[in-house]
Amino acid sequence: xxxxxxxxxxxxxxEGDNSIINCAYSNSASDYFIWYKQESGKGPxxxxxxxxxxxxxxxxxxxxxxxxxxxxxxxxxxxxxPGDSAVYFCAETLKETSGSxxxxxxxxxxxxNP
Amino acid sequence: ETGxxxxxxxxxxxxxxxxxxxxxxxxxxxxxxxxxxALGQGPQFIFQYYRExxxxxxxxxPRFSGLQFPNYSSELNVNALELDDSALYLCASSLQGRGxxxxxxxxxxxxxxx
Numbered sequence: 630x631x632x633x634x635x636x637x638x639x640x641x642x643x644e645g646d647n648s649i650i651n652c653a654y655s656n657s658a659s660d661y662f663i664w665y666k667q668e669s670g671k672g673p674x675x676x677x678x679x680x681x682x683x684x685x686x687x688x689x690x691x692x693x694x695x696x697x698x699x700x701x702x703x704x705x706x707x708x709x710x711p712g713d714s715a716v717y718f719c720a721e722t723l724k725e726t727s728g729s730x731x732x733x734x735x736x737x738x739x740x741x742n743p
Numbered sequence: 744e745t746g747x748x749x750x751x752x753x754x755x756x757x758x759x760x761x762x763x764x765x766x767x768x769x770x771x772x773x774x775x776x777x778x779x780x781a782l783g784q785g786p787q788f789i790f791q792y793y794r795e796x797x798x799x800x801x802x803x804x805p806r807f808s809g810l811q812f813p814n815y816s817s818e819l820n821v822n823a824l825e826l827d828d829s830a831l832y833l834c835a836s837s838l839q840g841r842g843x844x845x846x847x848x849x850x851x852x853x854x855x856x857x
Binding site: 663665670671673674675678692716720730731732733734735736 | 747775778781783784785786787788791799801834835845847848849850851
């Protein structure tokens with residue numbers, strides 16, 4: 630079946646650098662995408678979301694970019710901090726309001742070196 | 744406002760046994776979803792409950808069943824446990840309507856099947 634996948638399983642950056650985490654999706658019918666952060670021993674935590682009618686959305690230190698042409702999603706973290714070290718998952722769903730299932734990718738382990 | 748709480752946090756079972764996992768949803772949320780997260784992988788949707796009824800199911804066999812109670816708390820039951828059922832089981836709550844897929848996750852119940 631169609632699923633969300635990731636380009637890189639691990640990413641290591643220096644503190645203060647910008648991080649970019651990538652995600653590829655294959656279901657062209659998906660219209661809502663979410664990034665989650667999961668720290669060790671915790672459940673996934675919502676970071677930012679984006680609807681398919683948008684190509685960019687910014688939050689506090691984070692930006693999500695959506696390229697529907699190539700079915701690519703990315704999460705940019707500015708001035709990465711040690712507290713950003715975690716596994717990051719992108720997730721897709723068919724409709725924002727339907728309460729339908731989320732399909733998660735496999736995750737990218739981000740390590741921030743001091 | 745309380746978040747999503749799950750119990751137990753860790754448990755060990757043997758093949759063929761049955762297990763019940765419990766979840767209290769976040770205050771104000773009326774929908775509960777359950778996900779299975781194998782080690783090193785993204786969460787996989789098991790099912791969702793809304794108004795005490797199953798409201799969508801992923802690719803899991805019938806030995807995975809659930810309940811939702813009038814106070815929106817939920818249980819996940821797994822019968823005839825198999826070794827591959829070893830995983831982190833995540834409960835997530837949400838509110839039907841706009842933002843329905845912004846899930847609030849609990850820390851999970853770590854199940855080990857021997």
